[in-house]
Amino acid sequence: MPAGVQAEGVWCALKVAGPIPLSSVGILASIAAPLACADISLFVVSTFDTDYVLVRAEQLESAVTALSGAGHGVT
Numbered sequence: 001m002p003a004g005v006q007a008e009g010v011w012c013a014l015k016v017a018g019p020i021p022l023s024s025v026g027i028l029a030s031i032a033a034p035l036a037c038a039d040i041s042l043f044v045v046s047t048f049d050t051d052y053v054l055v056r057a058e059q060l061e062s063a064v065t066a067l068s069g070a071g072h073g074v075t
Helices: 027-037 057-069
Strands: 011-015 043-046 051-056
Touching: 011 057, 027 051, 027 057, 051 057
Parallel strands: none
Antiparallel strands: 011 051, 043 051
16 A cells, blocks of 8 residues: 555455346345444445445455355355
8 A cells, every 4th residue: 555545454345146137126235234233344336237345354254154144145
């Protein structure tokens, strides 16, 4: 990281299987809720075809556990 740049650690991206129709409702909520319950911060980047959920690298294993426990397949 260049000197003077404000940054907040390393994040890992989880790609949501897509494409996701724009008419779909609740997809991100079903991902965000179990992460919130596990006290895991997230950052979301959305594209036309899918979403990417970013979590802090040190919380990746806990995020995978929380999402799997909520019924999401994580590979």
